[in-house]
Amino acid sequence: MLLSLTAPLSAVASRPEVTATSATQALIASLGRPAPARTAFAEARFMHLLDRPLVVCGELAWLGGNRLQRRVEHPRAETATIADGEVTMQRAGRRAHSFSLKRAPQLQVLLDSFVALLSGDAARLDQAFEIRRRGDAAQWTLVLVPRDAGVAGSVASIEIDGRGKQSRCMRMQEADGDLAVDLLGPLAARMPARPTREALLALCRGGS
Amino acid sequence: MSARGRLLLLTGWLLVLAGLGLLVAQRLQVSTDLRSFMPAPTTPDQRLLMEQVGDGPGSRLLLLTIAARCTPRQDHATQGLSPVTPCAPLPANQRDAMLASLSRGLAAALRNDRRYSQVLDGSFDLAALDSSLLPYRYLLSPTLDTQPLDEAYLADQLQQRLDDLSSPAAGLLKGLLPRDPTLEVLKLAQRWAPPRSPETRDGVWFSKRNEALLLVQTVAPGFDPDAQRQAIGGIRRAYRALPGSALAQLGFSGPGYFSVVAAAQTRHQADWIGRISSVGFIALLLAAYRSLGSLLLSALPIASAALAGIAALTLAFPQVHGITLAFGFTLLGVVQEYPIRVLSHRRAGEDALHSVRALWPSLLTAIASACIAYLAFYASGVNGLKQLAVFTIVGLLAAGFSTRYLLPRLLPARVRDVADMRWLALARDVVDRLPRPRWLPALVASAIVLMLILAPGPFWQNNLAALTPLPAPLLQRDARLREALGAPDVRYLLILEASTAQGVLTLSERLQPAVDALVARHAVDALELPSRYLPSVARQRARQRKLPEQAALQRALHEALRGLPFRPGLFQQFLDDVRTARSLPPLTPQRYAQTPLGQRLAAMLVRRDGHWLGLATVSGVHDVAALQALGADSGGTVRLLDLKAASESLVAAYRMRILEALLAATVLLVLTITFALRSLRRVWHVLAPMTLATFLVLAAERMAGIEISLFHLVALILAGGLGLHYALFFERDTGDPAEQRRTLHATLVCVLSALLVFGMLGWAGIPVLRAIGLTVSLGVAFHFCLSILMAPHAHVAED
DSSP states (O other): OHHHHHHHHHHTTTSOEEOSOHHHHHHHHHHOOOSSEEEEEEEEEEOTTBSSOEEEEEEEEEEETTEEEEEEEESSOEEEEEETTEEEEEETTSOOEEEEGGGOHHHHHHHHHHHHHHTTOHHHHHHHEEEEEEEOSSEEEEEEEESSHHHHTTEEEEEEEEETTEEEEEEEEETTSOEEEEEEGGGGGGOOSSOOHHHHHHHHHSOO | OOHHHHHHHHHHHHHHHHHHHHHHHHHOOEEOOGGGTSOOOOSHHHHHHHHHTTTSTGGGEEEEEEEEOOEEOHHHHHHTSOSSOOEEOOOHHHHHHHHHHHHHHHHHHHHTOTTEEEEEOSOOOGGGSOGGGGGGHHHHSTHHHHOOOOHHHHHHHHHHHHHHHTSTTHHHHTTTTTTOTTOHHHHHHHHHSOSSOOEEETTEEEOTTSOEEEEEEESSOTTOHHHHHHHHHHHHHHHHTSTTGGGEEEEEESHHHHHHHHHHHHHHHHHHHHHHHHHHHHHHHHHHHOOHHHHHHHHHHHHHHHHHHHHHHHHHOSOEEHHHHHHHHHHGGGGGHHHHHHHHTOOTTOOHHHHHHHHHHHHHHHHHHHHHHHHHHHHTOOHHHHHHHHHHHHHHHHHHHHHHHTHHHHSOSOOOOGGGOHHHHHHHHHHHHSOOOTTHHHHHHHHHHHHHHHOOSOSBOOOGGGGSOOOHHHHHHHHHHHHHHTOOOSSEEEEEEESSHHHHHHHHHHHHHHHHHHHHTTSEEEEEOGGGTOOOHHHHHHHHHHSOOHHHHHHHHHHHHTTOOBOTTTTHHHHHHHHHHHHOOOOOHHHHTTSHHHHHHHHHEEEETTEEEEEEEEEEESOHHHHHHHTTTTTTSEEEEEHHHHHHHHHHHHHHHHHHHHHHHHHHHHHHHHHHHOOHHHHHHHHHHHHHHHHHHHHHHHHTTOOBOHHHHHHHHHHHHHHHHHHHHHHOOOSOHHHHHHHHHHHHHHHHHHHHHHHHHHTOSSHHHHHHHHHHHHHHHHHHHHHHHTSOOOOOOOO
């Protein structure tokens, strides 16, 4: 287990990183909440199709088990539910439509990481991702790299920043260069009107 | 004849048989396609049926399931805790993932195989419209019928795409967006998906019982069991080649699979019964003649009959239908009598040739009259019956003449005279003392009439499928899968007729609103018209005219993009596609045929004598009258074809031809027998019991509630042939009690062997075998009894 993780480590040896040790496991375990767990979120998506980011905000909820709900309130109401390998999307005034989770690796990643984090399930997280940790208990960053080659083809990595027992920020780096940054909990209220990658990174890592 | 001569003759005979066997093996082409067996169709629906039997899109559809097997629990096995590895179901998500990957793998393998024209597994398949055809999406999709590509529409669409990009579905659409901002490709994919789709898990269809579901349309017709067996074998092989296929089980349903099951079932049971009755038959003959040599030799005329018959068929016809062969072998059952007669009539110390000569006039009368009667079948003009006549006549002649001229020269000289057996003398005594009341024929005749009048239920069985019924669980499974997949009904087909393919497509488009209304009020669950896959050229041109010019589209797009964050120049591919689409030649069925969807269309758009037919598949029919009303004022260009009704009318027509041939055969038989016997009284003694017994079988079966099928008729003809022998030989008055005893012996052996072989068939589970078995057994019994009771009293010559 440890051996397999040391290989990717050597590539980034310049940074003070720690492998999925007992400390990391303890950190992940400490993040667990009882279901249903809800958190406000604000998301900015930087896409190569667009010349400025898309911003939405709403609430993310773990409903227990493998069920996750993403409710967008602004700018247009939309609810996406992931349950039993299916994604169902419902927009105001439109018929709901659903598709398989298999067709949306980004969602699979979201589900795996989110459910594992909210349930404090380090083993599950470790099954889906290579886990690296930066920082200390006060301010940390978990770097998750999907183990599944197919998933890794579309999602390069997920980084989660937090303080203490609180996740504050989630950044999903897609393989084609697109980036989604989710500000979580209290931080969600601080999404700038015109976000930039740098500003958000600073917000996630930054003080206060 | 010297031993050397006998050996030479035997070798020669065997060599000829081997030669015939070789000829048959090389040339015989057995067709299992129902069409080559049926008579020429007369009504338009029958003609369509003949073409569509098995060719209709619905009947070529195979329904496939992939279900998880339970897997041995690994942990126990490795730890050696329990010697028996218990069976544990996989967790639901792992199971679904495994089944889905098998389903996708199988679909991918079959899509590359020319034997299958369509493979659907529920996966989202953009490849259905290959990329060279992508600009055609604007001509194929109905969007432009109601919606111009103007600024307002584009602005609305682009705003929606923006919402899509911030939704979880973003990853799905990102690649598509620059080329297809209005998502026409998705609209087409939706339009071409089956009308009602089952639940999708992991991207493929699943049933409520957690099986992955697939639909495969074969190129081979549905009711050709051999072609279907190959198609199904191909699917099985493709499945087994998939990694992990052993963890799940592949299941089939659908008309093609059923035809394979029915054929295999019938063959299996016939083989099984055949083996048992052959053993009994051999034991019976050994007991009767106590000579293995005689027994083996007497098999030669029978083998000659079969081989010569088939050889003649292969020379005269390019293809022989399986049912013709089955009928033919049934009718050839009569030739087993020839050697039996010879063996029973041999006298101690007498040369076999001499015994045969005495017997020959009666035997020849029987053979000749049967052959002449079968000529009527040849004259019927129906291909299947012609083949039957050639097979039977050649077989009878081969068996008859080899029994007369070859067999006696080979038979061993020393034999036991059966006339010396004590029990036989007693039996003959009993038979001679039986009363032969003159009123018996009248009594039997009135009983027959009464029974036929009182018999319950319909007289004829027109449903050929009822003769090889499928196990109920298979049918229930088919109904369940058909319901889940929304697969089309096999019974109904909506026919659209026009002089050109375009005419059919136009008609289909005109019909669409009425069809939508029918679906809306649940008269039918779904009705799939050919224009669903390809609009008419006129409709495509109309859509083409609505596509904006490049400059106008650019302007509209520019305005629509105002205030939206899309990167400048992002939609160049979209602009290019629209420009291309404006000048494309409309898509025709011929050009379309190269693509997977084109093959689907080809199954729905067929050419027939200069006319074009559209075959619209129907699923879940609730209101047949409403469907029929669709064609009410179309002047016959639109009509509902009930394949079941059409096939039944075809069977009825076939039966009429058999009955006509039978009538002619009867007349020929009467004339031949009259000519041979030259006495009306003798003719009466031969033909009256035969006729009465035949009708008595019919009446008895009808009283038992049995509906008479083609197979019953053929079995009746065989029984009639056997009955003719009994009557002829009983009527043959030699005035010699020993010879009369030999006649009784021969007839008893014949009756017992026929009862043994066909009585066994009568116990079969499959109605078609039971029909033949029961009819022949009853026939043999009635013919035997009546020909004894109605035979003239023997002149008791003084010994």
